[in-house]
Amino acid sequence: MSNSDSFIDEVTEEVKRDKLYGQMRKYGPIAVALVLALVGGAAWTEYRSAKEQARAEAAGDAIYAALDEADAATRATAFADMPLEGGANAVAALMAASSQVEAGEIDAAADILNGLAADDTAPQMYRDLAALKAAMLPNDDTAAKIAALEPLARPGQPYYLLAMEQIAYAQLGNGETEAALTVLRQIEEDAAASRGLRERIQNLMIALGEPMPEPVTQ
Template sequence: MVDFINEVEEELRKDKYNQLLRKFGPYIVAVIFVIVAVTGYSEYSKSKVSNTAKSASAAYMSAGKIEASGDLQAAIAKFVALAEVAPDGYAGLSLTRAAGMKVQLGDLEGAVSLFDQATEKFGKPVHKDLAGLKAVYILLDQGLYDEVQVRASALAVDGAPYADLAKEVLAHAAFNSEDIDSARSQFSYLSNAPGVLSGVKARSGAALALINANRPVIKLDSKSVEGEISTPEMEIPQDGAEIKDEQE
């Protein structure tokens, strides 16, 4: 009798299981299918990104070799073309390299345009603002002080990666525009405020002394601050890895 009861219970369990399977089986299969599909797509996406980054790295290195050979026009064309198809990190780097060569060739307007395009490609503020700041130095050198005022003001907000350097540019723009009182005030702030970059503080103190002595202020350009407007985060990986430039 006990065996019979156990057999009945077993059959009932099987019937219940079969009912549940018939009822929920299609959903279970669908869930499994979705999990497999998502996992497969994720792996495919990772592989695609990796291959794209490696391809961009190879093209970037190739363009760099052309630049090293001295054919700047060809190198510019190569970098600009790469920027159109490469991931954002490589695209931004390519445009800044091309912009630097434009400066060497004397095409300052073209350089500013490429730096502006680079700001659109980069994700991190430290990269975007650096490209923007380099454009501002060119405009300052050209005497386009109204445009410098607009651009540098956007880069000079508190907490921005290059705020001190942008404020220094604004002070020079004011001086070159013959707004001496404003320039004196800005240089005074930069030379005395706590936390200001040491290079900016020193240059501002020297500029303030020259203003107070009614003497011309030493010209400011990107070469004057070369060590302060470079960042190792923008260096190209040597192994063809993807450049991490997402917005943080």
């Protein structure tokens, strides 16, 4: 190789290095920023995940601790005093209401359930369940009970079959056997009815003297 060729190669390599360094000076900070953003994002996600897990574990521990209380009134107070959020808070409220019922404090249970049903920050499934449980509380006013259950018994509502069942019980308690049987038939024929619910309804219908259809034979 001649000296001129060697010189040209050296110059070419130097130009390449200059271009590379130039590119690094130009885009290097952006690359570093992207790497830092990725690392920081991953760390933040991990931090939030760990925080949520710790919060869930603390909620679970608090609920289990309250469940260990033998006295229903003490258990209800423990649930009511829990500083929880979201679904965990709704679960605690439902358990507090259940404990109040066990303690014979029906009005206190109704206040808790109605409060949860009206809480816009609570998950909808818990609000609907609270409304159903509130309507199921002992109440001598059958008309008011049925009126409270009817919106929950509309098809498409998450607990509509259970609400219909409660309506039938209320009608039976009011001596409206035929009306109750009509509701029971609707439940029994509904494809969404669980096996347990259907068996419960069928047993009640038989007890009321309703003949059940013969099973279809092949």
